[in-house]
Amino acid sequence: MFGEEAYIAPPSVSISENEYRLRQQTLFKQLNENDLLIIVCNPESARSGDVEYPYRNNSDMLYLCGWKDPSSVLIASNSNGGWKTVLFVQPRNILMEIWHGRRPGIEGAEEFWPIDEAHSIDELQERLAAMLDECTRVLHRTGSNAVVDSMVNSAFESKSRARQLLGKGPISIEDPSGRIAEMRLRKSPTEIELMRHASKVSSRAHIETMRSAKPGVGEWQLQAIIEGCFMWNGQSWAYPSIVGYGENATILHYHANNAVCDGDGIVLIDAGSEYEGYAADITRSWPISGEFTEPQKAIYQVVLDAQKAAIAACVVGAAYNEPHFTARRVLAEGLIKLGIIEESLDEALADDGELNKWYMHNTGHWIGLDVHDVGIYRPNGEPRVLEAGMVITVEPGLYFGAWRDDVEVSEKWAGIGIRIEDDVLVTAEGPDVLTADCPKEIGDLEALIGCAD
Numbered sequence: 183m184f185g186e187e188a189y190i191a192p193p194s195v196s197i198s199e200n201e202y203r204l205r206q207q208t209l210f211k212q213l214n215e216n217d218l219l220i221i222v223c224n225p226e227s228a229r230s231g232d233v234e235y236p237y238r239n240n241s242d243m244l245y246l247c248g249w250k251d252p253s254s255v256l257i258a259s260n261s262n263g264g265w266k267t268v269l270f271v272q273p274r275n276i277l278m279e280i281w282h283g284r285r286p287g288i289e290g291a292e293e294f295w296p297i298d299e300a301h302s303i304d305e306l307q308e309r310l311a312a313m314l315d316e317c318t319r320v321l322h323r324t325g326s327n328a329v330v331d332s333m334v335n336s337a338f339e340s341k342s343r344a345r346q347l348l349g350k351g352p353i354s355i356e357d358p359s360g361r362i363a364e365m366r367l368r369k370s371p372t373e374i375e376l377m378r379h380a381s382k383v384s385s386r387a388h389i390e391t392m393r394s395a396k397p398g399v400g401e402w403q404l405q406a407i408i409e410g411c412f413m414w415n416g417q418s419w420a421y422p423s424i425v426g427y428g429e430n431a432t433i434l435h436y437h438a439n440n441a442v443c444d445g446d447g448i449v450l451i452d453a454g455s456e457y458e459g460y461a462a463d464i465t466r467s468w469p470i471s472g473e474f475t476e477p478q479k480a481i482y483q484v485v486l487d488a489q490k491a492a493i494a495a496c497v498v499g500a501a502y503n504e505p506h507f508t509a510r511r512v513l514a515e516g517l518i519k520l521g522i523i524e525e526s527l528d529e530a531l532a533d534d535g536e537l538n539k540w541y542m543h544n545t546g547h548w549i550g551l552d553v554h555d556v557g558i559y560r561p562n563g564e565p566r567v568l569e570a571g572m573v574i575t576v577e578p579g580l581y582f583g584a585w586r587d588d589v590e591v592s593e594k595w596a597g598i599g600i601r602i603e604d605d606v607l608v609t610a611e612g613p614d615v616l617t618a619d620c621p622k623e624i625g626d627l628e629a630l631i632g633c634a635d
């Protein structure tokens with residue numbers, strides 16, 4: 183059971199109908215009159231037998247109309263100079279609803295969602311064929327729903343054959359996701375509020391976990407606290423939680439979460455929740471004993487210095503990879519000072535330099551409706567320049583896995599894995615750390631760990 187502070191009231195804002203309509207219109211303005219835009223849902227996916235994974239719709243569908251139900255397709259077309267959105271949905275079905283839950287259905291979609299018309303998904307094939315007659319370019323991203331892909335492809339093939347006879351019909355299929363990604367990359371004030379809430383809840387969940395941690399606890403039990411706190415706040419995880427103790431903290435995407443934290447090692451938890459589709463992504467690393475050993479403290483301080491310097495580099499006008507270069511430089515300087523790297527700074531930072539042995543990933547990624555959010559990092563081959571409204575993670579780390587056979591790790595540093603990750607909104611006034619409620623200073627962590635007793 184969590185205390186009162188563990189519940190954080192959700193914001194009063196949500197994405198309005200106006201905002202959805204504005205997103206749609208912004209996209210339509212980039213299209214041609216004879217385009218047909220198709221946005222498909224993710225398919226439901228079997229876990230085993232007749233049990234399915236919890237369903238989450240495709241982020242482009244969420245972005246354009248907020249529709250969460252499975253078996254849905256959004257189609258937009260232009261007629262008489264105006265764009266019309268048609269949503270194909272699962273129709274109401276009392277028997278299915280008794281078993282699996284209420285459905286908005288066709289009537290609900292038309293009344294409460296920002297679309298112009300709704301039909302049963304059972305009519306998709308027939309209506310799609312008619313819509314294809316009237317378009318010249320189909321905008322459809324293949325690869326996320328094989329059933330809809332095959333429907334679109336076969337309709338396209340037969341219609342483009344008929345084009346020879348009728349003189350009209352589709353000529354090409356193009357992927358529209360790059361255009362939508364470009365829009366999703368810049369967050370609106372409401373999106374930022376939703377992300378801030380996910381970040382606050384995730385920060386609180388990390389704090390609750392640190393407070394309850396004790397030597398002898400299982401990684402899975404720490405996972406239960408952190409995810410329990412997400413659920414306490416009505417949220418779910420944005421990606422499977424990583425809870426690694428000791429050597430497991432040196433495995434970047436460790437997911438087994440089944441070891442006991444039974445010594446004086448570091449616990450690395452990379453976990454974040456999702457609110458209204460928007461993700462938070464936080465990593466904290468701290469000693470299960472409640473006190474950093476001297477080697478742990480030394481490595482932690484290097485990573486923390488690198489992270490703070492990288493956050494300071496998240497400013498309007500900087501290249502998206504400036505925080506990465508900054509973090510790498512501070513990490514290399516720190517490791518040289520500790521005698522772990524015996525090369526010069528330039529050598530350590532080179533492609534074949536020693537830093538890569540201990541720091542082998544990038545320093546951040548866009549975050550939004552997807553934890554690894556969309557947005558081209560190098561448009562036209564040049565590094566993206568940061569703009570106000572972009573949100574990026576900053577997550578340097580150092581990993582000294584003694585289990586590895588590609589490096590020699592001295593006993594002093596063996597088994598230390600540290601990553602510190604925050605989510606940073608770029609603003610005209612400078613970096614705004616959405617996850618700032620989650621402590622990361624050594625003293626603050628030591629004061630929190632195990633303090634729930």
Ligand code: GLY
Nearest residue numbers: 421452463577603
């Ligand atoms: N949680 C995955 C990542 O940090 O990218």
Ligand code: MN
Nearest residue numbers: 463575577603
């Ligand atoms: Mn991340």
Ligand code: MN
Nearest residue numbers: 452463464603
């Ligand atoms: Mn992460």
